[in-house]
Amino acid sequence: MTELxxxxxxxxxxxxxxxxxxxxxxxxxxIMRVVNFAHGELYxxxxxxxYFVGVMLGLNFFLALIVAVVLGCFAGALIEVVLLRPMRGAxxxxxMLVMIGAMIVMQNGEQxxxxxxxxxxxxxFPELPLVIGxxxxxxxxxxxxxxxxxxxxxxxxxxxxxxxxxxMRATFQDRDAASLMGVNIQFIYMATFAIGSSLAAAAGALLxxxxxxxxxxxxxxxxxxxxxxxxxxLGSIGGATIGGFLLALAEELGAGYVSSGxxxxxxxxxxxxVLLFKPTGLFARAERIG
Amino acid sequence: MxxxxxxxxxxVFASVPLWLHDPYLLNAFITTGILIVAAMSLNLLLGYxxxxxxxxxxxxxxxxxxxxxxxxxxxxxxxxxxRVVHEPWPVWTGFVIGTxxxxxxxxxxxxxxxxxxGAYFVIVTISFAEVVRLVALNWVELTQGPLxxxxxxxxxxxxxxxGYLDFYSKQSNYYLVLAVLVVSYxxxxxxxxxxxxxxxxxxxxxxxxxxxxxxxVTRYLVLAAVFSAxxxxxxxxxxxxxLKIIDPDxxxxxxxxxxxxxxxxxxxxxxxxPIVGGLIxxxxxxxxxxxxxxEIQWILYGLLMIIIxxxxxxxIVPAVEKWFAAPSTRADPEPLQAKMHDxx
Numbered sequence: 001m002t003e004l005x006x007x008x009x010x011x012x013x014x015x016x017x018x019x020x021x022x023x024x025x026x027x028x029x030x031i032m033r034v035v036n037f038a039h040g041e042l043y044x045x046x047x048x049x050x051y052f053v054g055v056m057l058g059l060n061f062f063l064a065l066i067v068a069v070v071l072g073c074f075a076g077a078l079i080e081v082v083l084l085r086p087m088r089g090a091x092x093x094x095x096m097l098v099m100i101g102a103m104i105v106m107q108n109g110e111q112x113x114x115x116x117x118x119x120x121x122x123x124x125f126p127e128l129p130l131v132i133g134x135x136x137x138x139x140x141x142x143x144x145x146x147x148x149x150x151x152x153x154x155x156x157x158x159x160x161x162x163x164x165x166x167x168m169r170a171t172f173q174d175r176d177a178a179s180l181m182g183v184n185i186q187f188i189y190m191a192t193f194a195i196g197s198s199l200a201a202a203a204g205a206l207l208x209x210x211x212x213x214x215x216x217x218x219x220x221x222x223x224x225x226x227x228x229x230x231x232x233x234l235g236s237i238g239g240a241t242i243g244g245f246l247l248a249l250a251e252e253l254g255a256g257y258v259s260s261g262x263x264x265x266x267x268x269x270x271x272x273x274v275l276l277f278k279p280t281g282l283f284a285r286a287e288r289i290g
Numbered sequence: 291m292x293x294x295x296x297x298x299x300x301x302v303f304a305s306v307p308l309w310l311h312d313p314y315l316l317n318a319f320i321t322t323g324i325l326i327v328a329a330m331s332l333n334l335l336l337g338y339x340x341x342x343x344x345x346x347x348x349x350x351x352x353x354x355x356x357x358x359x360x361x362x363x364x365x366x367x368x369x370x371x372x373r374v375v376h377e378p379w380p381v382w383t384g385f386v387i388g389t390x391x392x393x394x395x396x397x398x399x400x401x402x403x404x405x406x407x408g409a410y411f412v413i414v415t416i417s418f419a420e421v422v423r424l425v426a427l428n429w430v431e432l433t434q435g436p437l438x439x440x441x442x443x444x445x446x447x448x449x450x451x452x453g454y455l456d457f458y459s460k461q462s463n464y465y466l467v468l469a470v471l472v473v474s475y476x477x478x479x480x481x482x483x484x485x486x487x488x489x490x491x492x493x494x495x496x497x498x499x500x501x502x503x504x505x506x507v508t509r510y511l512v513l514a515a516v517f518s519a520x521x522x523x524x525x526x527x528x529x530x531x532x533l534k535i536i537d538p539d540x541x542x543x544x545x546x547x548x549x550x551x552x553x554x555x556x557x558x559x560x561x562x563x564p565i566v567g568g569l570i571x572x573x574x575x576x577x578x579x580x581x582x583x584x585e586i587q588w589i590l591y592g593l594l595m596i597i598i599x600x601x602x603x604x605x606i607v608p609a610v611e612k613w614f615a616a617p618s619t620r621a622d623p624e625p626l627q628a629k630m631h632d633x634x
Contacts, residue, residue: 083596090603093342094599094603096409096412097554097599098595098596098600100547100592101592101596102592102596104544104588104591104592104595105593105596108585108592223413223416230413259428261424261427261428262424262428264420264424265421265424265425268424271414272402272417272418275403275406275413275414276405279406279410
C-alpha cells in the first residue's frame with residue numbers, strides 16, 4: 001500500500017511536467033499542423049539554459065528558471081520564422097522532415113557545445129525530504145509540481161481568457177475565416193510556436209535539476225509528448241493535462257510492477273493501442289482547442 | 291541511351307573491387323550498399339504509396355537479429371516455463387528466415403497501422419520501432435541486451451556441384467551486397483511497373499478517387515509494406531553477417547533518418563533515387579572524417595537535410611531527368627508519370 005502511495009506521489013510530480021510538454025505540443029500540432037520533432041530539443045534547451053544562467057553565470061535559481069523559459073520562447077520564435085515560415089503551405093511530411101533536420105542539428109549542437117558528460121544543477125532547497133507518514137518527497141520535487149501546475153493554469157487562462165488566445169482558437173477552427181476577420185495569421189503561428197516552445201523549455205528547466213542534463217535527454221521527450229497529445233486528443237489543453245498524468249501513471253506502475261527496463265515502452269504501447277482503437281484520443285469529442 | 295544507364299552503372303560498380311584495394315573505402319562501399327538496399331525498400335512505401343514510415347529501422351533490425359539468432363542458435367525460457375532450444379542452422383537459412391520474419395512483421399504492422407494516416411501513421415511506426423528496440427535491449431536471455439550478439443558467422447552459400455562459398459573477405463561481401471541490391475532493384479521495378487504498382491501510385495495521388503474506382507487501398511498498402519519490410523530485413527541480415535556483431539543500437543532512430551534522407555535527396559518515387567541519394571549520404575562521413583568530429587558530421591547531415599527539402603524538394607534524380615528531357619516534356623511536373631506511359 002505504501003509502495004502504491006509512493007508511486008502515486010511520483011506520478012503526480014512527473015505527470016505535471018509531462019503535461020507541460022504535452023500542452024506545448026498540442027498547441028503547435030493543433031494550430032499549425034506541424035509534427036514538431038524538435039519539441040524534445042527545446043525541452044533540453046530549457047535545461048541547458050537553466051544550467052548556463054544558474055550555474056555558469058551564477059544567477060539566483062528562481063530567476064534562472066524564468067530566464068530559461070524566456071529564452072525557450074525566443075528560440076521557438078526564431079525556429080518558426082527561419083524554418084517554418086518559408087514552408088507555409090507545404091505538406092505535413094515536408095515540414096516534418098525539416099523539423100527532424102532541426103532536431104539533429106540542435107541535439108548535436110548541444111553535444112558539441114556542452115560535451116557528452118551530464119551536468120547537474122544544485123538548488124536552494126533543503127537536502128532532507130519532506131516525510132508525511134510513510135511517504136517521502138523532496139522539496140525540489142514538490143516545487144516542480146507546484147510550478148508546473150501554475151504554468152498549466154497560466155496557459156489555460158492564456159488560451160481561454162485573452163484576446164491572443166481567442167485568436168489562436170479561431171485560427172485552429174478555421175484559418176481562412178480567422179484571417180478574413182483580421183487575425184494576423186503569421187503572428188499567431190509565431191506566438192503559438194513560441195508559447196509551445198517555452199512550455200517545453202519550462203518542463204526541461206524544472207526536470208533538469210531533478211535528474212541530470214545531457215544532450216540525449218530530449219530524445220524520448222518528443223515521442224512522449226506525442227503519446228500525451230494522442231492520449232488527450234488533438235488541441236485539447238485539458239486532454240493534454242490528463243494525458244500527461246496518465247502516461248506518468250503508466251510509466252510508474254510499469255516500472256514498479258512489471259520491469260524498470262520497459263518503463264519507456266509504456267508510452268509507445270499506449271500510443272499504439274489508443275490509435276488503433278480510438279484514433280481521436282480518449283477525451284476529444286471532436287477536434288477542438290481550449 | 292537512357293536504357294543503358296543502369297547497365298553502365300552496374301558494370302562500373304562490379305569493377306570496383308578490381309581497382310580499389312583500400313579496405314576502409316571498400317568497407318564504406320559495403321555498408322553504404324546495405325543502407326541503399328534498406329533505403330530502396332523504404333522508397334517503396336514512401337515514394338510509391340506516399341506513406342512516411344519512420345519505424346523502418348525496426349524491419350532492418352528484426353532481419354538482422356533473426357538471421358543472427360537462427361545461425362547462432364539460442365536457448366530461452368518463455369513465460370510459463372516453456373523452454374525453446376534452437377541449434378545453429380546454416381547461415382543462408384538465417385538470411386531467408388530473417389527476410390520472411392521481417393516481411394511477416396511488415397504484414398502485421400501494415401494490417402494494424404494503415405487504419406490511420408499522415409502524422410498518426412508516422413507516430414505509430416516510430417512507436418513500433420521503439421518498442422522493438424526496448425525488447426532487444428531488455429530480453430537479455432535471447433539478445434544479450436546491450437552486450438550485443440557477437441561472433442555471428444559470415445554468410446555461406448551451398449552451391450550444387452561447387453561446394454560451399456564463404457563470404458569472409460571484403461571483396462566477396464561487396465559482390466554479395468551488390469547481388470542483393472540488383473535483385474531488390476528488379477523486384478521493386480517489377481512490382482512498381484505492374485498493375486499493383488499503378489494501383490499504389492493511384493492511391494498516393496488521390497486516395498478517395500482510387501477507392502471510388504474500386505482499388506482496395508488497404509490491400510495494396512499492406513502488400514507494399516510486406517515487400518518493403520522483407521527487403522529491409524534482407525538488408526539487416528547482410529548487415530549482421532558482415533559486421534558479425536549487432537547490438538540494440540541497430541534500432542536507432544538515426545538509421546531511419548539516414549534512410550529517409552537517402553530517399554528524399556535522391557528522389558522519392560524513382561527507382562534510381564535511393565541509389566543516388568544513398569551514395570551521396572553514404573560517403574559524406576567518409577569525406578568529412580578528416581576534418582570533422584561525429585557531432586559536426588551530424589550537424590552537417592541535419593543542415594543538408596533542411597537545405598535539400600528547401601531547394602530540391604523532389605530530389606536529385608527527377609531534377610536531372612527534367613534537365614535532360616526534351617523541351618516538350620520539360621514542363622511535365624511528374625517525370626514518373628511520363629515514364630509510366632511508355633512501359634507496357
